[in-house]
Amino acid sequence: MNWLNDNVNMLALLGAAAIILITVFVVAKYIKQMKEDKSTGELAEENWDGIGEYKNELPIGWSLAFLGTIVWGLWYFLIGYPLNGYSQIGEYNEEVQKYNTKFENKWANPDEETLMGMGEGVFFVQCAPCHGVTGDGINGKAADLTVWGSEAAIVDVILKGSKGLNYPLGEMPAGLLQGDDAKAVAAYMVEKIAKLGKSKNPDLVAKGESLWAVCAGCHGQNGDGMGGNSPSLKNYGKPEFVVDVLNRGKAGNIGVMPKFNDGRLSDIQKLAVGKYVNSLSQ
Amino acid sequence: MQPSRMINYDYTVAKYFAIAAIILGIVGMLIGVFIAFQMAYPELNNLAGEYGTFGRLRPLHTDAVIFGFLLSGIWATWYYVGQRVLKVSMAESPFLMFLGKLHFWLYLVGVVAVVISLAMGITTSKEYAEFEWPIDIAIVIVWVIWGMSIFGLIGIRREKTLYISIWYYIATFLGVAMLYLFNNMAVPTYFASGGIGDWWHSVSMYAGTNDAMVQWWYGHNAVAFVFTVPIIAMIYYFLPKESGQPVFSYKLSILSFWGLMFVYLWAGGHHLLYSTVPDWVQTMGSIFSVVLILPSWGSAINMLLTMKGEWGQLKENPLIKFYILASTFYMFSTLEGPIQAIKSVNALAHFTDWIPGHVHDGTLGWVGFMIVGSLFHMAPRMFKREIYSKKLMESQFWIQTTGIVLYFSSMWIAGITQGMMWRATDQYGNLAYSFIDTVNVLHPYYVIRGLGGLLYLIGFMMFAYNFYKTMTASKAIEKEPQFASPMAA
Amino acid sequence: MFHWLERNPFFFAVGVFIVIAYAGIVTILPDFMNSARPVVGTKPYTVLQLAGRHVYIKDSCNACHSQLIRPFKSETDRYGMYSLSGEYAYDRPFLWGSKRTGPDLMRVGNYRTTDWHENHMLNPAEIVPGSIMPKYPHMFKNVADIETAYAEALTVKKVFNVPYDKSGMPKLGTLEEAKAQALKEAEEIVANMKSPEVKEALKRGEIKEIVAIIAYLNSLK
Ligand code: HEM
Ligand code: HEM
Ligand SMILES: [Ca+2]
Ligand SMILES: [Ca+2]
Ligand SMILES: [Cu+2]
Numbered sequence: 001m002n003w004l005n006d007n008v009n010m011l012a013l014l015g016a017a018a019i020i021l022i023t024v025f026v027v028a029k030y031i032k033q034m035k036e037d038k039s040t041g042e043l044a045e046e047n048w049d050g051i052g053e054y055k056n057e058l059p060i061g062w063s064l065a066f067l068g069t070i071v072w073g074l075w076y077f078l079i080g081y082p083l084n085g086y087s088q089i090g091e092y093n094e095e096v097q098k099y100n101t102k103f104e105n106k107w108a109n110p111d112e113e114t115l116m117g118m119g120e121g122v123f124f125v126q127c128a129p130c131h132g133v134t135g136d137g138i139n140g141k142a143a144d145l146t147v148w149g150s151e152a153a154i155v156d157v158i159l160k161g162s163k164g165l166n167y168p169l170g171e172m173p174a175g176l177l178q179g180d181d182a183k184a185v186a187a188y189m190v191e192k193i194a195k196l197g198k199s200k201n202p203d204l205v206a207k208g209e210s211l212w213a214v215c216a217g218c219h220g221q222n223g224d225g226m227g228g229n230s231p232s233l234k235n236y237g238k239p240e241f242v243v244d245v246l247n248r249g250k251a252g253n254i255g256v257m258p259k260f261n262d263g264r265l266s267d268i269q270k271l272a273v274g275k276y277v278n279s280l281s282q
Numbered sequence: 283m284q285p286s287r288m289i290n291y292d293y294t295v296a297k298y299f300a301i302a303a304i305i306l307g308i309v310g311m312l313i314g315v316f317i318a319f320q321m322a323y324p325e326l327n328n329l330a331g332e333y334g335t336f337g338r339l340r341p342l343h344t345d346a347v348i349f350g351f352l353l354s355g356i357w358a359t360w361y362y363v364g365q366r367v368l369k370v371s372m373a374e375s376p377f378l379m380f381l382g383k384l385h386f387w388l389y390l391v392g393v394v395a396v397v398i399s400l401a402m403g404i405t406t407s408k409e410y411a412e413f414e415w416p417i418d419i420a421i422v423i424v425w426v427i428w429g430m431s432i433f434g435l436i437g438i439r440r441e442k443t444l445y446i447s448i449w450y451y452i453a454t455f456l457g458v459a460m461l462y463l464f465n466n467m468a469v470p471t472y473f474a475s476g477g478i479g480d481w482w483h484s485v486s487m488y489a490g491t492n493d494a495m496v497q498w499w500y501g502h503n504a505v506a507f508v509f510t511v512p513i514i515a516m517i518y519y520f521l522p523k524e525s526g527q528p529v530f531s532y533k534l535s536i537l538s539f540w541g542l543m544f545v546y547l548w549a550g551g552h553h554l555l556y557s558t559v560p561d562w563v564q565t566m567g568s569i570f571s572v573v574l575i576l577p578s579w580g581s582a583i584n585m586l587l588t589m590k591g592e593w594g595q596l597k598e599n600p601l602i603k604f605y606i607l608a609s610t611f612y613m614f615s616t617l618e619g620p621i622q623a624i625k626s627v628n629a630l631a632h633f634t635d636w637i638p639g640h641v642h643d644g645t646l647g648w649v650g651f652m653i654v655g656s657l658f659h660m661a662p663r664m665f666k667r668e669i670y671s672k673k674l675m676e677s678q679f680w681i682q683t684t685g686i687v688l689y690f691s692s693m694w695i696a697g698i699t700q701g702m703m704w705r706a707t708d709q710y711g712n713l714a715y716s717f718i719d720t721v722n723v724l725h726p727y728y729v730i731r732g733l734g735g736l737l738y739l740i741g742f743m744m745f746a747y748n749f750y751k752t753m754t755a756s757k758a759i760e761k762e763p764q765f766a767s768p769m770a771a
Numbered sequence: 772m773f774h775w776l777e778r779n780p781f782f783f784a785v786g787v788f789i790v791i792a793y794a795g796i797v798t799i800l801p802d803f804m805n806s807a808r809p810v811v812g813t814k815p816y817t818v819l820q821l822a823g824r825h826v827y828i829k830d831s832c833n834a835c836h837s838q839l840i841r842p843f844k845s846e847t848d849r850y851g852m853y854s855l856s857g858e859y860a861y862d863r864p865f866l867w868g869s870k871r872t873g874p875d876l877m878r879v880g881n882y883r884t885t886d887w888h889e890n891h892m893l894n895p896a897e898i899v900p901g902s903i904m905p906k907y908p909h910m911f912k913n914v915a916d917i918e919t920a921y922a923e924a925l926t927v928k929k930v931f932n933v934p935y936d937k938s939g940m941p942k943l944g945t946l947e948e949a950k951a952q953a954l955k956e957a958e959e960i961v962a963n964m965k966s967p968e969v970k971e972a973l974k975r976g977e978i979k980e981i982v983a984i985i986a987y988l989n990s991l992k
Contacts, residue, residue, distance in 0.1 A: 015621040016694070023614050030586040035593040044532055048445040049366040050764055051519070052528030058537065062583060066541075066576040073569040081565045081625065088561055092842035092853065099844055103711050114710065121712035125849070128716055129899055130887055138898060141890055255886035256963060262851050262881050269712070320905075321872065324896065327905035332913075335905040337831030403829035407864055436780045444777045452780070453787050460792060471919065474926040478946060479919030485926055490859025491806040494867055495799050543787055547794030556841040557867065558856035560802045633837055633871035704871075705845035713848050717874040722901045 107268060112275075115239075115268075119276030122269050127277075130257070135280045140254055149237035150281040151200055154186035164251035165244070169218050169230045176214055184208035185215065193223035194236040196282070237282070239274025246270050291365045292373040293664040295382035299358035300657050300664070302386075304746050306350030306393070307653075311742055313343040315735045322728035333401050341412045342400050347645070348410060348508060350393060355653035356454065356512040357385070357428065362660050363447050363519045364432070368439035378434045385427045392420045404482060408497050410504050411465050415484045418466045425462070429455050446535050450515035453543060457507035465500035491558050495550075502550035509644060511542070513612075513652045514581050520656050521585050521605045525595055526765035530587035538580030545574045552623035555632060564625070571623030578616035582609040599766055600675045604655035607683065611647025615640060630705075635724065636697025639690045646686045646738055654678075654745050661752045662767050666759055669769035670751035674744055682741035688734025696727035810857030815924070815933050816990065817941045819953040819978070822920035823987025826910065826980045827866070835872035835904070838991070851878040861933060873904055880992040885963040888985045907981070911968055915983035921949045957982045960989070 041054030077083060107114065124133065132138040135145035147153050159182055161174030177185060187199035188208025199205055212221075215233075220226040223233035235241040247270075249259035260270070320326045320336045327335045361382060365371055372379050395417050399405070405412040413421065432455055436448070444452075468484035488496050522529050529535060551559065551567020586609060589595070595602045618640050622631045631637060662669055669675065703723070706714040759768055776783050816824060827833070840846050842853040854877055859865055883891075887898070892910060895902040924943055927933040935943040943949055957978045961970055969979050 013698075015624070015627050016698070019614070019617050019621060023610075023617060026613065027610055030583070031593075033587065034589045034591070034596065037590045039527060039530070039588070039590040039592070041528075041531075043528055046441075046443050046445075048441060049369070049519075049523065050526075051367075051445070051522045053532050053535075054528050054530055056531035056533070058531065058533050059583060059587070062534070062576065062580060066573075069573045069576055073573050076569050076572075077565060081561070081568075083562055083565065086561055086565070088556055088564075088842050089853075092844070092847075095844050096847075099711065107710070117708075118710040118712060121708045121710055121714070125713045125716040126882075129718075129883075133900075141887070141898065256884040258882050258884055260882070262878075264848060264851055264882075272710075321903055324903040324905060332830070332907075332909040335830065335907070337834045337905065340834045341831060403831075405828060405831065407828040407831065407833055407866060409869060433780065433784075442778050443774055444780060444783065449777070449783070449787075452784055453791070456784060456788050457791055460788070460795075464795070469926055469930050471922040471926040474930060475922035478925070479916065479922035483919050483923065485923050486863040488863070489807055489931070490862045490865050491856040492799075492803055493863065493865040494859075495806075497865070499795050499799060540790065543790045547791050548798065551798065553869065556843070557839055558854055558859070559806070563798050563802070566798060629841070629843065632841075633869070637870065704849075705843065707845070713845065717849070718899050718901050721872075721903055 103266075103268075110268060110272070115272040115275045116279065118269060119272035119274070122265065122273040123276050126260070126265065127273065135277070137254075142255060142257065143250075143252070145277050145280045147281055149241070149278050151186050151190045151196075153281070154189055154236070155182050158182040158185060160253065163253065164256070165231060165248050166251070167225075167230045168228070172218070172230070177211065180204065181207075181211055185211050188212060189215075189223070189233060189236070193233050194238070195234075196237045237278060239271050239278060242274030242277050243267075243270045246273075289365075289369065289371050290373060291362075291371050292379065293362060293660075294379070295372070295386055296358050296361035296660065297664055298383075298386045299354045299361060300660065300749075302390070302393075303351055303354035303358055303653060303657065304749060306346055306354055307650075307742060308739075308746060310343055310346030310351050311735070311739045313339055313346060315732060315739050317343055318728065318732040318735045322725055322732055332403075338401060338403060341405055342397070344410060345396060345400065345412060348504075349396065351653070352508055352649060353389075355656070356508075356516075357389075358660070359512075359516050359519075359653075359656050360428075360432070360451055362664070363515070364435050364451065367441060367445040367447060367519065368435055369441040370435060370439050372435070375434065375438060378431060378438075381427055381431045381434065385424060385431060388420065388427065389424050392417060392424060395420065399482075406466075406468070406484070406486070408465065408486075408493075409501055411462070411497070411500060413466075414482045415466070415468055415470055416482055418462075418468075421462065425455070425459055429459070446518045446529070446539070447515040449539055450511050450518065453539075454507050454512040454515070457503060457511065461500045461503050461507065465496050494554060494557065495559055495563070498553035499547075499550040502553055503547060505644075506542075506546040509649050510546075510578075510612075513608075513649055514542075516652050516656045517581070517585055517605060517609060520652075520659050521602075521609075522588055524599070524601050524605070524659050524766060525589060525592055527588045527590075527592055530584050530590070534580050534584045538577045538584065541577030541580065542574075545570050545577055549574055549623070552619075552628065555623075555625055555628040568623050568625055568628075572620045575616055575620050579613055582613045582616075585609045595766075600672060600679055601655055601658055601767060603679055604651045604658070607679075608648050608651035608655065611643055611651070611686070615644035615648060618643060630701040631697060634697035634700045635693045635727070636701070639693025639697055642686070642693070643690050646682070646689060650738070650742075651682070654742070657749060658745075659767050661749055662759060662769075663762050665753050665756075666762075667752055667756040668759055669767055670748050670756040672769040672771050674748050675769070678741045678744040678748070681744070682738050685734045685737030685739075685741060688737065689731055692727040692730035692734065696724045696731075699723060699727075806856050807860060808857055809860030810855055813858055813860055814940055815861040815927070815935055816987070817952070817956060818917060818920045818924055818943070818949045819915075819956045819983055819986045820990045821924055821987075822915040822917050822953070822978070823980075823983035823985065823990075824866075825916065825920060825923075826984040827987060828864075830907065830910075832876075833866045833868040835868075835870065837868035837871050837875045838877040839867040840875055840877050846875070850875045851881055861927075863927065863931075876988065876991055878992055880989045883988070885960050885985050885989065886965070888988055889964045889966065889981065892981060892984070910980040910984060911966055913980040914972070915978045915980045917950055917953050917978060917983075918946065920983075921946055924949075953978060956986060960985055 041056040044053040044055055130142040131145050137144035158177050161172045163171035183201055184204035184207040187201040187204040190196045190199045191205050218230045219233050225232035246260040250257040317336055317339050372382060396413060404414055406414060432451060467487035470484045472479055472481040486493050548570035549567055551563045552571045555564050596606060621627055622640060700720050703715045703720040708714045840850045840853045847853055891898045892907045894906050895904040924935060928935045934940045957973060960982050961973050972979050
């Protein structure tokens with residue numbers, strides 16, 4: 001946490017130190033006066049319930065400091081935050097622009113490791129409140145991301161169906177296939193469509209291929225989603241699919257996930273969190 | 283030289299309010315300690331169903347201490363100091379006596395109504411102005427009665443020149459009256475809709491940003507005219523009176539007074555920095571906050587210099603300790619506040635625990651100590667008995683001071699940590715912490731704050747006990763002392 | 772010297788009043804009309820949302836939650852677009868708060884959902900481990916006060932010309948119509964909830980506080 005690099009933090013710390021110092025200094029001064037000086041002066045003629053009043057002059061330090069703050073006030077008003085020349089929104093725009101330029105320069109072509117690190121950071125702040133810190137979905141309150149995107153999850157989708165990504169084809173019905181058939185299609189999809197690597201049931205891949213027609217009706221022969229009518233299964237289990245979920249939101253069976261398209265996440269950040277999410281199940 | 287001592291001052295109403303201040307102080311601070319521990323141990327929210335949650339109790343805490351403890355303390359001192367520096371007894375006017383008692387009893391009815399309504403969740407949500415319109419009306423009536431009592435007493439005064447304390451009581455009266463009226467402007471919905479829904483419900487006359495401006499014009503100056511101005515009235519009387527020292531400088535008094543009146547009202551913008559109120563209003567808020575240091579310090583310095591050459595009293599008389607520490611804390615919080623009002627610092631401090639830290643520097647160190655110190659000075663004179671125990675007073679002082687130090691130091695660290703974590707980013711430019719991380723790190727500081735508050739409360743209970751014993755069981759005194767209060771070891 | 776004023780309480784009081792009175796006029800009035808103008812797209816709350824807002828106020832959520840996103844990148848990253856004055860044009864009272872014990876909620880409707888709130892309000896620490904927010908089981912029992920909310924909506928419509936019943940704006944109608952409308956909105960929310968208690972109640976025509984407050988939280992965008 002590079003606290004001291006930020007001049008505002010510096011200012012806060014300096015301010016804190018100044019408070020302590022000035023208070024100690026001034027109080028010490030008056031304590032000294034209380035200890036050593038004698039009270040003197042010309043008494044006013046009034047007396048209230050035994051309380052008298054000296055006609056002493058103003059303490060010089062106090063008067064000078066009063067003038068000093070007034071001068072400072074004028075400076076603040078005319079130069080520090082000039083009445084007609086300062087806008088807090090303008091200041092914000094500059095801050096963001098400066099940041100964006102720096103970000104683009106530095107992370108124009110992020111490598112794998114960068115994306116993972118960045119994604120992890122985004123996940124903890126933006127996703128963990130629903131999916132839990134480990135991504136397990138907090139006892140079924142949101143999707144279990146340690147499973148989502150894996151072969152097992154595909155089987156689950158085939159058995160239970162899917163809804164809420166808001167594609168033109170609407171919902172995917174439950175129970176299109178059962179038992180081994182479902183496993184077989186999942187195996188085929190893992191190896192040949194989404195290309196997620198080796199299936200756990202390599203012997204079922206061939207059977208899966210023969211059953212693929214069930215899916216092709218909506219997802220297309222090659223699984224590309226038929227021009228945006230349903231999700232592209234080529235991307236399933238990949239960061240691109242997660243980005244799609246982030247952009248569309250998901251009103252699913254367990255609950256609703258909001259869209260993340262209000263500008264809080266940049267495209268690179270979305271991709272990064274997608275990578276991180278995929279790493280949870282693979 | 284002492285004609286004032288011939289007058290038989292009538293302290294009936296002062297006594298009522300003194301006792302109310304003590305009871306409501308205990309109640310308010312007990313709730314304060316409880317909500318402090320709720321922030322460390324959230325299970326404490328479930329002890330009394332919906333009535334025991336932090337959200338319901340927090341306004342009860344703030345309003346019990348402000349409108350219970352503080353106002354009662356202010357009025358107790360008014361009904362004591364007012365008579366004495368105006369050199370006129372309330373006993374001389376049956377009408378004023380009646381007003382004073384009416385003032386107290388109506389106020390008490392108001393307190394009961396406030397407690398019930400806040401516990402039920404009947405609130406308008408505006409900080410320090412939570413009450414719905416029926417209570418607002420009651421408050422206005424109570425306030426007008428107090429005004430009549432002030433100007434009535436002034437009207438029959440023997441001392442022609444108003445003492446400094448009176449200036450401040452008058453300002454309190456006028457300031458709060460103006461602020462309270464404008465901030466609470468609301469339309470009762472039951473009547474406007476032709477009899478639908480809850481009869482006590484109302485809707486604010488102002489919306490959004492305007493509502494915020496009016497609220498913090500009020501909120502900031504509620505601090506001015508309840509936490510500051512009347513407390514200055516107290517210190518200007520009790521410190522010179524207890525110490526027997528003349529006030530250091532009339533010129534300083536007068537410049538501080540008019541300076542404070544002029545500058546305070548402009549500073550409310552510091553509660554709205556970086557909000558949607560116009561930039562220039564915010565800038566004004568920052569500037570006047572910093573300028574405000576000087577008129578604030580003027581009074582404090584005037585008091586410290588009044589003790590010039592009287593260091594010995596500070597050691598011998600624990601009451602003087604209360605006053606001197608109070609004015610030191612006053613200087614402390616009126617320096618801390620302006621620093622927090624600087625835009626770049628406020629960007630960090632706003633919304634964090636540093637603000638409640640600042641608040642309690644002022645309320646515990648300045649307001650609390652002044653009220654306790656004032657009531658201590660009044661007790662022997664109201665009850666014609668010695669203060670029951672000096673030793674107890676000494677220990678109370680140290681216990682409470684420790685409490686305050688724990689409170690503000692923990693909240694400083696908590697606030698600045700929180701503020702920095704909210705804005706911290708990792709090397710990729712992402713926010714480094716989820717919100718809950720910033721909550722979890724604060725746990726130890728919330729515990730320390732709770733303990734600090736507990737110490738302060740224990741000290742206050744010691745005060746209550748000491749006061750009660752003074753009232754009932756202490757040695758009687760024959761002649762009222764001119765200065766230093768008599769106290770048993 | 773200056774003792775004249777201090778011997779004339781009346782003029783003294785007048786003097787004090789003048790000195791303290793005009794700062795408010797100078798700082799508050801000039802931008803009053805501007806600040807009250809809604810930004811395009813801002814709509815008044817529906818009766819159900821307003822009832823939820825009353826629950827929010829009743830339990831003083833504003834004691835811990837702000838509704839004001841300041842123009843800093845760290846805040847817009849966390850909570851979304853910074854706040855604009857016109858977005859608050861129908862907020863009576865404003866609910867900016869002054870302390871963030873919990874996160875800002877100005878745009879919570881963008882990133883939390885009905886089912887999430889249901890779980891969270893019932894037991895925050897279960898959803899967000901370490902949360903110090905209180906549990907609100909009583910909101911699942913108490914019934915939301917639709918009538919008072921309606922009375923408020925009607926009041927601001929009449930007194931402050933809040934554009935209810937205008938085209939593209941929430942409909943108010945009569946109390947009966949408003950109640951029917953609130954029930955309809957409540958149904959949409961309850962469809963995404965689990966609590967059998969709340970569902971049962973809705974069938975009887977009762978809207979629980981939890982439903983109203985979720986309607987309100989979802990409207991914060
Ligand atoms: C020169 C004098 C002072 C100045 C300029 C000042 C300034 C401030 C500032 C900048 C804030 C924080 C606003 C925010 O960011 O939320 C604040 C809050 C506060 N101050 Fe002071 N302060 C002063 C003296 C005092 C004193 C003496 C007390 C009490 C005895 C006090 C009580 C409070 C309270 C109660 C709040 C909290 C308001 C809220 O609910 O948000 N202040 N003050
Ligand atoms: C026993 C001592 C006390 C304790 C433990 C205590 C504790 C607390 C706590 C926990 C809060 C809430 C802070 C938050 O929301 O983060 C609070 C707020 C507050 N208390 Fe106290 N309190 C004590 C005494 C007092 C006294 C004596 C006063 C006034 C004379 C006072 C005035 C306030 C005010 C004005 C606030 C609101 C601050 C704000 O909104 O920023 N408290 N207190
Ligand atoms: Ca009110
Ligand atoms: Ca506050
Ligand atoms: Cu203020």
